[in-house]
Amino acid sequence: MRARLRAEMTDEIKAIARRHLATEGANLSLRAVARDLGVVSSAIYRYFPSRDELLTALILDAYTALGGSVAAAEGAVDRADLTGRFLAICHTVRDWALANPHEYALIYGSPVPGYVAPRDTVPAATRAVTVLGGVIEDATLAGVLRDDDRLPDDAAADVARIGAMIAPSAPLGPLSRALGSWLQLFGFVSFEIFGQLHNTVDVPGPLFAQQMRAQAAYIGLPTT
Amino acid sequence: MRARLRAEMTDEIKAIARRHLATEGANLSLRAVARDLGVVSSAIYRYFPSRDELLTALILDAYTALGGSVAAAEGAVDRADLTGRFLAICHTVRDWALANPHEYALIYGSPVPGYVAPRDTVPAATRAVTVLGGVIEDATLAGVLRDDDRLPDDAAADVARIGAMIAPSAPLGPLSRALGSWLQLFGFVSFEIFGQLHNTVDVPGPLFAQQMRAQAAYIGLPTT
DNA sequence: CTCTGTCAAGAGCAGTGCTCTCGGTATGCG
DNA sequence: CGCATACCGAGAGCACTGCTCTTGACAGAG
Numbered sequence: 001m002r003a004r005l006r007a008e009m010t011d012e013i014k015a016i017a018r019r020h021l022a023t024e025g026a027n028l029s030l031r032a033v034a035r036d037l038g039v040v041s042s043a044i045y046r047y048f049p050s051r052d053e054l055l056t057a058l059i060l061d062a063y064t065a066l067g068g069s070v071a072a073a074e075g076a077v078d079r080a081d082l083t084g085r086f087l088a089i090c091h092t093v094r095d096w097a098l099a100n101p102h103e104y105a106l107i108y109g110s111p112v113p114g115y116v117a118p119r120d121t122v123p124a125a126t127r128a129v130t131v132l133g134g135v136i137e138d139a140t141l142a143g144v145l146r147d148d149d150r151l152p153d154d155a156a157a158d159v160a161r162i163g164a165m166i167a168p169s170a171p172l173g174p175l176s177r178a179l180g181s182w183l184q185l186f187g188f189v190s191f192e193i194f195g196q197l198h199n200t201v202d203v204p205g206p207l208f209a210q211q212m213r214a215q216a217a218y219i220g221l222p223t224t
Numbered sequence: 225m226r227a228r229l230r231a232e233m234t235d236e237i238k239a240i241a242r243r244h245l246a247t248e249g250a251n252l253s254l255r256a257v258a259r260d261l262g263v264v265s266s267a268i269y270r271y272f273p274s275r276d277e278l279l280t281a282l283i284l285d286a287y288t289a290l291g292g293s294v295a296a297a298e299g300a301v302d303r304a305d306l307t308g309r310f311l312a313i314c315h316t317v318r319d320w321a322l323a324n325p326h327e328y329a330l331i332y333g334s335p336v337p338g339y340v341a342p343r344d345t346v347p348a349a350t351r352a353v354t355v356l357g358g359v360i361e362d363a364t365l366a367g368v369l370r371d372d373d374r375l376p377d378d379a380a381a382d383v384a385r386i387g388a389m390i391a392p393s394a395p396l397g398p399l400s401r402a403l404g405s406w407l408q409l410f411g412f413v414s415f416e417i418f419g420q421l422h423n424t425v426d427v428p429g430p431l432f433a434q435q436m437r438a439q440a441a442y443i444g445l446p447t448t
Numbered sequence: 449c450t451c452t453g454t455c456a457a458g459a460g461c462a463g464t465g466c467t468c469t470c471g472g473t474a475t476g477c478g
Numbered sequence: 479c480g481c482a483t484a485c486c487g488a489g490a491g492c493a494c495t496g497c498t499c500t501t502g503a504c505a506g507a508g
Contacts, residue, residue, distance in 0.1 A: 027495095029495070030495080030497090031496080039457090040456065040457050040458070041495095042458080042499090043457075045496095045498085046455065046456080050497080051495095051497090106334075110250060110329035110330075110333025111418055149438065151434055154430035158425050158427075158428075159434075162424060176438065177438070180408055182411075183408045183415060184407045184411055185411070186414070186415065187406075187409070187412075188407045188411075190332070190410070194334060195335060196332070196349075199346055200350075200386060201382050201385075201386070203382075204382075206376065206379040207378075207382045209376075209379065210376055210383075210400065211379075211404050211407070214373065214400065214401070214404065218442065230485095251464095253464070254465065254466090255463080256464095264488050265465085266466080266488075269465095269466075270485080270487080274466080275464095
């Protein structure tokens with residue numbers, strides 16, 4: 001009962017903080033949030049022990065929001081359409097980032113100065129890449145992937161460790177290529193969100209679609 | 225004479241600011257810089273009209289430092305060794321980022337809240353990718369690249385526009401792949417610098433080398 | 449009905465970016 | 479050489495920040 005009021009309060013604080021984040025940017029002001037909430041600044045500390053804790057909560061929410069969007073979008077695609085599932089993941093990441101640029105910056109941009117990611121963010125953070133792993137796993141089981149690459153031992157160990165978590169059956173070659181695609185996906189989105197593409201690509205959408213389609217082919221997913 | 229003292233002063237401010245950036249992080253304090261310089265805070269404003277202007281100066285320096293490192297490393301490789309030149313670029317970007325993580329974050333991380341990149345940062349920012357363009361251009365002139373890909377028209381236009389700036393002779397297929405490599409390179413480095421690889425890849429060096437080597441092969445640069 | 453735990457309010461501290469004014473100094477011109 | 483101008487650093491001050499601490503009010507439990 002009293003706990004429910006408390007939960008509502010923290011949710012409201014997070015909602016206002018998210019709104020401030022969207023309009024102002026990364027420098028979130030506790031006092032401004034308190035003002036918008038019609039409360040004095042010290043009252044916020046009843047619910048979040050520090051500003052960093054508030055940010056951590058927002059980061060966790062952002063990870064789960066992104067992960068949820070990706071999982072939902074990928075889940076809506078016909079399971080047999082492996083390339084479609086892959087492209088759904090890629091486009092959902094980009095779309096979510098474009099819709100929530102500041103939250104994207106919060107989780108994939110430069111970390112805030114003194115901040116160290118708490119351990120509990122890890123599962124939320126890995127959710128999206130796990131969905132990608134599912135596609136690679138299914139493609140492996142469907143027998144559509146070819147394993148042409150030879151990886152050096154040290155790199156192979158890293159790829160194998162990642163594969164064990166997200167696509168245990170996949171061979172290392174396609175897995176390494178999928179990992180590269182993942183990096184390229186976020187490289188593209190980060191460049192676009194952070195303005196690195198200005199005066200270079202004015203409408204990045206088609207280029208993004210082409211790049212991700214090329215990645216699907218490079219991984220070895222069936223061309224549709 | 226008086227101008228030289230002024231130049232020395234601005235250089236000293238920038239040096240101290242860079243040092244603070246390296247130790248503290250992105251939240252650079254003008255007053256702390258002034259303290260370290262043995263001067264009162266308002267004196268800084270004689271040399272930089274605002275904190276953002278100081279940051280802009282540091283950003284510009286960071287771009288030219290990275291661009292210079294990349295150009296120097298690539299220039300030291302035998303011109304005929306196209307893959308070696310490509311790999312030199314990739315590894316120099318990563319090495320520079322690892323050596324100067326906060327400056328990397330300054331230019332490739334989330335932009336500071338109210339900040340808009342001034343126009344004069346563009347040439348400095350494009351220096352590094354221009355070096356990559358040189359490699360692609362030379363590879364094209366050497367006739368080692370194959371143009372297998374068919375790009376959709378809208379994406380082709382973007383790729384062509386970029387190609388006109390950095391590698392005018394290159395066909396769109398390899399150019400698009402090189403662009404993807406560039407994005408993947410910065411995707412990897414950003415993930416590594418920003419801690420996205422923690423608890424996943426503990427020693428990213430070998431994986432990076434393998435990924436970049438794979439990219440060189442994917443672009444079509446001769447395997448060495 | 450009292451007691452205890454939770455809550456918001458308010459004052460206050462140390463720090464921030466930035467502005468303005470006030471003396472002092474060096475430069476360049478007549 | 480003498481003076482006016484431009485520049486420079488110091489200092490005070492404003493509005494803001496995150497955060498701490500104390501105080502008083504209120505609700506639920508015994």
